[in-house]
Amino acid sequence: MTETFRHDEVTLAELLRALPPAPEGWVRAAQELPRSRRELDDIVARAVADEAFRLALIEDLERALRDVGYEPDSLPIEELKRRLGDS
Amino acid sequence: MEASLSDAALVARCRTGDEGAWAELVNRFSRYVYAIATKGFGLRADDAEDVFQEVFARTYQHLDRLRDDEAIRPWIAQLTRRLSIDKIRAGSREQLSDDDVEPEGLDDTFDRLDDALVVREALGELSETCQEILDRFFARDESYQTIGEALEIPSGTIASRISRCLAKLREIFEGRNRAPEPS
Numbered sequence: 001m002t003e004t005f006r007h008d009e010v011t012l013a014e015l016l017r018a019l020p021p022a023p024e025g026w027v028r029a030a031q032e033l034p035r036s037r038r039e040l041d042d043i044v045a046r047a048v049a050d051e052a053f054r055l056a057l058i059e060d061l062e063r064a065l066r067d068v069g070y071e072p073d074s075l076p077i078e079e080l081k082r083r084l085g086d087s
Numbered sequence: 088m089e090a091s092l093s094d095a096a097l098v099a100r101c102r103t104g105d106e107g108a109w110a111e112l113v114n115r116f117s118r119y120v121y122a123i124a125t126k127g128f129g130l131r132a133d134d135a136e137d138v139f140q141e142v143f144a145r146t147y148q149h150l151d152r153l154r155d156d157e158a159i160r161p162w163i164a165q166l167t168r169r170l171s172i173d174k175i176r177a178g179s180r181e182q183l184s185d186d187d188v189e190p191e192g193l194d195d196t197f198d199r200l201d202d203a204l205v206v207r208e209a210l211g212e213l214s215e216t217c218q219e220i221l222d223r224f225f226a227r228d229e230s231y232q233t234i235g236e237a238l239e240i241p242s243g244t245i246a247s248r249i250s251r252c253l254a255k256l257r258e259i260f261e262g263r264n265r266a267p268e269p270s
Contacts, residue, residue, distance in 0.1 A: 022121035
């Protein structure tokens, strides 16, 4: 990256102000993507192999997930619904 | 260790499935994505959160398809721009073009945020105390008292410490730009 700004303290302070932190929960959720993807793959594979589990997911997705030990709030639910629809 | 890696090296590590590297990549660009969505496009918090999560989901998904690992920053910037435009369009009853949606001076905002990223990177060369003080005061907008309590430093000394740390930050840039001594 090429620097195009002045290096006086006032400019540096303004540039430090320009990048406030994103909310912690957002950052954590994004950092946990690899784990949530793995869980998503496991759930879809299980739904394909186990018809009863698949029907339970269709009837009440969040309850069915909790029943087998997943925390729905930590999963990309919309993507899961889409993948279950595709599978 | 990941914090000292170049963007390209970090992307390469992410591609091998290194979850620590992925966490660092998110950490490195989270403020940037957040600032583009909220300051660049003025998205509300819930819309900004959708864009934020989608940017990182797509980045994770498409890491294998990046043509140039060093170009991850502009790639993320364009993705955030595109998704922010889509979000605004989706919330509008009218049919809007990109020009209708993009705020005036958006390119200047991007330039400024790129500069801000350079400054954040340089911040890493300062002592941990200086990094904390400058980040808490300028980026987190914390008071002298809050900073003093968090870092167990007398709050009456925070102003002078901010001034010294800023001067050190300036010296880093001056050192980078100084012409080498003739040998």
